[in-house]
Every structure is written in structure tokens, then in C-alpha cells.
Amino acid sequence: MPLENYELIFREIPEAVILTDMECRILACNTLAEELLGTKGEDIRGRRIQAFLNSPPLMNLLDEAVMFARVPALNHENSVIELNIRGKRKYYKVSMKLFELQDPKSKTLLFTLTDITIIKEMEQHKTDFFAVASHEFRTPLTSIFMGVGMIKSGQLGQITPRGKEILEAIESDCTRLLQLANNLLDLSRMETGWISLELEDVSVYDVINAALATLKLQAEHKNIALYTKLPSDLPLVRADVNKIIWVVTNLVGNALRYTEEKGSIIVKAIRKGSRVIFSVADTGKGIPDTYHEKIFQKFVQIDGGTGGAGLGLAICKEIVEAHGGEIWLKSELGKGSTFSFSIPVGRG
Amino acid sequence: MQKILLVEDEKNIILGVKTCLEVANYQVLVVEDGEKAIETAVNERPDLILLDLMLPKIDGFTVCRELKSKEETKNIPIVVLTAKVEEESRRRAMEAGADSYMTKPFRPEELWQEIKKFIV
Numbered sequence: 001m002p003l004e005n006y007e008l009i010f011r012e013i014p015e016a017v018i019l020t021d022m023e024c025r026i027l028a029c030n031t032l033a034e035e036l037l038g039t040k041g042e043d044i045r046g047r048r049i050q051a052f053l054n055s056p057p058l059m060n061l062l063d064e065a066v067m068f069a070r071v072p073a074l075n076h077e078n079s080v081i082e083l084n085i086r087g088k089r090k091y092y093k094v095s096m097k098l099f100e101l102q103d104p105k106s107k108t109l110l111f112t113l114t115d116i117t118i119i120k121e122m123e124q125h126k127t128d129f130f131a132v133a134s135h136e137f138r139t140p141l142t143s144i145f146m147g148v149g150m151i152k153s154g155q156l157g158q159i160t161p162r163g164k165e166i167l168e169a170i171e172s173d174c175t176r177l178l179q180l181a182n183n184l185l186d187l188s189r190m191e192t193g194w195i196s197l198e199l200e201d202v203s204v205y206d207v208i209n210a211a212l213a214t215l216k217l218q219a220e221h222k223n224i225a226l227y228t229k230l231p232s233d234l235p236l237v238r239a240d241v242n243k244i245i246w247v248v249t250n251l252v253g254n255a256l257r258y259t260e261e262k263g264s265i266i267v268k269a270i271r272k273g274s275r276v277i278f279s280v281a282d283t284g285k286g287i288p289d290t291y292h293e294k295i296f297q298k299f300v301q302i303d304g305g306t307g308g309a310g311l312g313l314a315i316c317k318e319i320v321e322a323h324g325g326e327i328w329l330k331s332e333l334g335k336g337s338t339f340s341f342s343i344p345v346g347r348g
Numbered sequence: 349m350q351k352i353l354l355v356e357d358e359k360n361i362i363l364g365v366k367t368c369l370e371v372a373n374y375q376v377l378v379v380e381d382g383e384k385a386i387e388t389a390v391n392e393r394p395d396l397i398l399l400d401l402m403l404p405k406i407d408g409f410t411v412c413r414e415l416k417s418k419e420e421t422k423n424i425p426i427v428v429l430t431a432k433v434e435e436e437s438r439r440r441a442m443e444a445g446a447d448s449y450m451t452k453p454f455r456p457e458e459l460w461q462e463i464k465k466f467i468v
């Protein structure tokens with residue numbers, strides 16, 4: 001193809017493409033980029049990009065790229081920027097590449113901005129939907145819980161043992177429904193980046209004790225030994241205490257659910273550098289290798305799960321990552337699983 | 349017998365909550381909108397008010413604020429019963445003068461326990 005065609009193609013690429021030198025001075029940009037910068041028809045070559053785009057997060061990325069001559073690690077969080085384009089709020093995904101131009105030989109930074117406003121809006125609709133749905137679940141559940149509770153108390157008339165059993169089954173299924181509604185709401189909020197953490201320095205011992213307090217009885221019922229193994233000198237961790245309790249509760253809850261009677265569950269925590277690693281090890285049925293990555297995705301279950309919806313681990317992952325930590329899994333089929341996650345140590 | 353004013357517009361919830369309170373020997377008055385809530389609170393001087401937030405006519409936040417600003421009703425404890433789980437609406441309700449905030453759904457024992465914090 002003749003060379004001019006490539007220039008034409010560059011101009012018409014349906015994404016905003018901008019090329020700068022290592023001082024962020026614009027070398028070239030295509031039609032969509034000009035629209036985005038609001039500079040259609042002007043010659044802006046040689047001017048600094050900062051003059052046209054008002055987005056501190058994007059500038060940080062560009063600065064980092066030119067300063068270290070290396071593309072920063074882009075993730076879902078830092079690569080999505082918000083811009084105000086002619087009064088409308090728009091979202092763009094940033095991609096970057098550093099390379100050398102041939103004539104004259106010089107390092108350049110190429111970056112593209114992909115309009116993902118529509119995806120963001122859809123995410124928002126989804127979150128709104130779950131918020132409304134979760135709210136709408138609560139009203140009927142109230143009258144069910146109250147009604148069942150009153151009948152079960154026997155104060156409205158005697159009930160038979162079978163009748164009581166049925167009422168308890170209704171209560172337990174309603175609790176499940178409520179949890180599902182809560183989980184769907186939490187997860188959709190977190191996915192939209194709405195997770196707000198109330199960070200403080202918290203005691204690992206308190207977190208683990210609070211989580212286990214609610215599960216001890218369940219473990220006894222199932223005849224599973226549930227114990228902790230904690231060194232006495234653990235540092236505080238920087239965390240949202242309720243959310244971390246939630247994570248530990250869920251991992252232990254899973255371990256209980258997926259471990260046979262007479263098994264055991266150990267909850268541990270150790271310090272490793274600037275992090276504390278929590279782990280929950282069980283002697284349950286284990287998780288096949290092929291699932292180790294995707295088990296943290298929502299709705300993923302092995303053999304359809306046992307009564308859950310496949311949301312617990314996805315929420316755990318969102319919470320842990322929001323803390324700047326990681327979550328992972330080691331497991332041997334038939335022998336058991338160990339879920340671990342890391343949380344930064346506290347400041348104090 | 350102590351008197352509780354229940355402000356709630358959902359028929360089925362009224363049935364459950366009213367039963368739960370009567371069994372525990374409280375006298376229960378029920379109104380289904382915010383306007384009547386204020387009127388009844390002033391006239392009847394209940395010992396406690398259970399207040400939903402999403403109500404016809406005047407919303408629960410406003411009812412709460414009104415009642416807490418009136419000499420005759422400002423000392424009556426208000427327990428909010430609501431499906432709104434957001435931290436933001438809890439904050440708003442407490443700012444409006446609510447004494448406690450319970451999210452729906454709840455069980456009879458939980459309701460009794462909450463009420464006992466305010467009246468014997």
C-alpha cells in the first residue's frame with residue numbers, strides 16, 4: 001500500500017490516538033483525538049498535552065511513562081479516566097506504548113483513549129438495578145420473617161413438631177434469599193468501583209475471633225474441628241475491619257460447607273515483610289487445578305456448588321484487592337484446600 | 349399498658365409487626381402515612397414510635413424532624429424500621445433525630461429487643 005494510505009488510516013482509526021515525545025509534547029494525533037482535545041483544525045504539534053487534557057490520573061500515567069521510559073502497569077483501576085467533554089461526563093480506557101521513531105531517531109509515547117462511557121453507564125444501570133432489587137426483597141422478607149417467627153413462637157396457637165420443622169425450613173431459606181440479595185448488591189457496587197473502605201489499624205486476632213465466633217456452632221454441629229494457629233507477635237493490619245471479617249467468615253464458611261464431617265479447619269496468619277498473610281486450610285474435597293484461577297469469578301462453582309450462588313469468593317477478591325492485597329488458593333483434590341490472602345500491615 | 353405508634357404503609361408488615369407487639373402486651377396504633385403520623389403522635393402521645401421512611405404524603409425523615417422539634421413529642425423515642433440499608437440514609441435519619449435505626453428484614457426477637465432499649 002502506498003505510504004499516504006497509512007497516514008489516512010492513522011487519521012481515521014476509530015479511537016483517539018496521540019503520539020508525544022518524551023516531554024509529552026504532541027507529535028501527532030488523529031481525527032478522533034482532535035475532537036476529544038477540542039482542537040479540530042488547529043495545529044497543536046509541539047504543544048504539551050497537559051494544556052488540552054485536564055485529567056490528573058492520566059497525567060500521572062504519562063509522567064510515569066516518560067520519567068522511567070517504561071509503560072506503567074495498567075489495571076482496571078488506573079487505566080480508566082474520566083473526562084468532561086463539552087459538558088458531558090465521559091469515560092475512557094487508556095492504553096500506552098513506548099517505541100522508537102526512525103526518522104529522526106527518538107523515543108516516543110503512543111497512547112490511545114477508548115470511549116467506554118456506554119460500558120460505564122451499563123454498569124451503573126446494573127448497580128441501580130441490584131440496589132432496587134435488594135430493596136424490594138426486604139419488604140416481603142420482613143413480613144415473612146415476622147409471620148413465621150410469630151407462628152413458630154407458639155403464641156398464636158400450638159404447632160406440631162412437623163409444623164415447626166417446616167417453619168424453620170422457611171426461615172432458613174429466607175435467610176439464604178436475603179444473603180443472596182445482599183451479595184448481589186455488594187458485588188455489583190464493588191464492580192462499579194464503589195467499594196469504600198474505612199481503613200484503620202486493626203488487630204488480626206480480633207478479626208479472626210470475630211469471624212470464628214459466628215461459625216463455631218456450625219463447626220460443632222458438623223463435627224469439624226475449627227482452630228487457629230497464630231503467632232503472638234502479629235502486627236496490626238491496615239484494613240476495613242468489617243470487610244476483612246466478612247472475608248474470613250466467608251472463607252471459613254466455605255471450608256465448613258465443603259468439608260465432610262470429622263474434618264478440620266485451621267485459620268492461620270503470619271507476617272511476611274510488609275504484609276500479613278491470612279490463610280484458611282481445610283481437609284475438604286479440594287478444588288481441581290483447572291479451577292484455581294476462575295474460582296474467584298462470580299457464579300463459578302464446581303458441580304453446581306452446595307446451596308450457594310457462587311458469589312462469596314468473587315466478593316472476597318474485590319475486598320482484598322481494594323485493600324491492595326492478593327488472594328490465592330492451593331489445593332489438592334481429595335485432600336483439602338488452603339485459601340490465603342494478604343493485607344498490608346498497619347501504619348501505627 | 350404501653351402504647352406504640354406504628355407508622356407503616358405495607359399491609360403485610362403491619363400484620364406481622366402488630367401481632368408481634370400485641371403478643372408482647374403493647375397497645376398498638378397504626379397509621380399509614382406521614383401526615384397522620386404527626387397528628388396521631390401529638391394527640392395520642394405514644395410511648396414509642398416505629399417509623400418507616402418511605403411513606404405517602406410526608407416522608408419518614410421529615411416526620412422524624414417534625415416530631416423531634418415539637419415540645420409535645422420531642423421526648424418520644426423513634427425507632428426507624430426501613431429497607432434502606434445505605435449508610436447515607438442511616439446518617440440522615442439519625443440527623444433527623446431518630447433514636448435508633450433498624451433495617452428490614454428483622455425477626456420478632458430483634459424487634460422486641462430493640463423496643464426494650466427504650467421502654468420497659
Ligand SMILES: Nc1ncnc2c1ncn2[C@@H]1O[C@H](COP(=O)(O)OP(=O)(O)OP(=O)(O)O)[C@@H](O)[C@H]1O
Pocket residue numbers: 183254255258259282284285286287295300301302303304305306307308309310311312313314337
Ligand atoms: N474450601 C473449599 N473446598 C472446596 N470447594 C470450595 C471451597 N471453597 C469454595 N469452593 C468451591 O468454589 C465455589 C465458589 O465458592 P463461592 O464462595 O464463590 O460460592 P458459593 O459458596 O458456592 O456460594 P456463596 O458464597 O455465594 O453462598 C463453590 O461453589 C465450591 O464449588
Ligand SMILES: [Mg+2]
Pocket residue numbers: 250253254308311312313
Ligand atoms: Mg461461599
